[in-house]
Amino acid sequence: MFDMSLPWWEFILRGVIVYCALLVLVRISGKRTVGQFTPFDLLVVMLLSESVSNSLSGGDDSVAGGLLIACTLILLNISIAYVTSRSRKIAALIDGECVLLGRDGKVFKDVLKKCRIAEGDVDEALREADVELSDARCIFLEADGTITVLEKKD
Known part of the structure; x- marks a missing residue:
């Protein structure tokens, strides 16, 4: 249950890669996809999460691996929020503009x-x-x- 089948750093690397890739894809998809979900948009988001789940875990089903990925994603989110709150250019790039x-x-x-x-x-x-x-x-x-x-x- 707690034994990871992959090295700890691979979970972090996988989390960073998938987070950045999804950030770019969601940003490209447009503002309305993020702002107001239609049933179609909700379906796409649910399928996106399912489609990348194996990419995140690499087939590992351990609790430790799952928690490491969750911590990585939360830290990435906090880091992006920190950087965008301090730089207008990066905020415009990540969040977009009206x-x-x-x-x-x-x-x-x-x-x-x-x-x-x-x-x-x-x-x-x-x-x-x-x-x-x-x-x-x-x-x-x-x-x-x-x-x-x-x-x-x-």
Whole structure:
């Protein structure tokens, strides 16, 4: 139960490699994948975790190996949070930046396509903000995948 079939350092290396690879893949997949899960997005995340589980453990089923991988992933997450809180450039690279989707009552359809945002998502954000499109000063896709609507002031 506690005997590891691989050297301790291999668990750490596997954790770092898989964490970095998934970070890049999730970042490439777009803001909406991270911000608001549709059933499809949730399925992808669940399958991603299952698909990399053997990559992390290398076939080892020991408690010690699992705990070592868990500690490695948590330390990586803490390290990324620490670095991004101190560097705007790295934060923009890792977390992304907000994108202007519309201004002064007009939605930029080319930007929606580039960000893979459905017009219905913008309509939903307008309803949630209780703002008519004609009264919207700015519509943003935030780095976390949410859509923010700023209303025009009188």
